[in-house]
Amino acid sequence: xxxxxxxxxxxxxxxxxxxxxxxxxxxxxxxxxxxxxxxxxxxxxxxxxxxxxxxxxxxxxxxxxxxxxxxxxxxxxxxxxxxxxxxxxxxxxxxxxxxxxxxxxxxxxxxxxxxxxxxxxxxxxxxxxxxxxxxxxxxxxxxxxxxxxxxxxxxxxxxxxxxxxx
Numbered sequence: 001x002x003x004x005x006x007x008x009x010x011x012x013x014x015x016x017x018x019x020x021x022x023x024x025x026x027x028x029x030x031x032x033x034x035x036x037x038x039x040x041x042x043x044x045x046x047x048x049x050x051x052x053x054x055x056x057x058x059x060x061x062x063x064x065x066x067x068x069x070x071x072x073x074x075x076x077x078x079x080x081x082x083x084x085x086x087x088x089x090x091x092x093x094x095x096x097x098x099x100x101x102x103x104x105x106x107x108x109x110x111x112x113x114x115x116x117x118x119x120x121x122x123x124x125x126x127x128x129x130x131x132x133x134x135x136x137x138x139x140x141x142x143x144x145x146x147x148x149x150x151x152x153x154x155x156x157x158x159x160x161x162x163x164x165x166x
Contacts (some may be wrong), residue, residue, distance in 0.1 A: 003034055009037050022050035067109050079081040085113075 011025060021038025026033050038050030073079050077087070084102035086094035095102045107113035 004037075007035075008037065008039065015040050022054075024050050024052055024056070026052065070105060070109065079105065080110070084101045 007025075007027075011023060014020065015023065020040065021044045022038065022042055023034070024038040028034070036052035038052055038054055040050050041054075042048050042050045044055045070079070070081075074081060082104050084094055084104055085104065085108065087090065088162035095104075103113045
């Protein structure tokens, strides 16, 4: 349709004016994607194109969205900030320092859980930008693979011990 053609031209203008290497976009009506496309490159050096399935790093933007969502669940009485995380996620290290000192939802929100980033940023960025080099054991493509990865990591400090941004 003509509307999508005009939209594509607008996105191309945005890319050119702002020196953006590439972007992906979708139009969603209700719960259905009615149009999606990628423009430009996710990796300019390797000329890897953006597609509707390209995953982009959004940095810490998701922390605000996650925190808001969790606080809405607290308001509705669906969970408590002092709940241990292993009540909701199957991680074997949530009570590493004993049942009287579990990692809680509050620890996660305030970045005082003691969990390091475990190299996840590097692993995720490597995949997003098309660097296919690296060990295969770092498959984080499913929730199960991610949980397996973090369950194998023991680089933790005591919950509430100190603030650690990751």
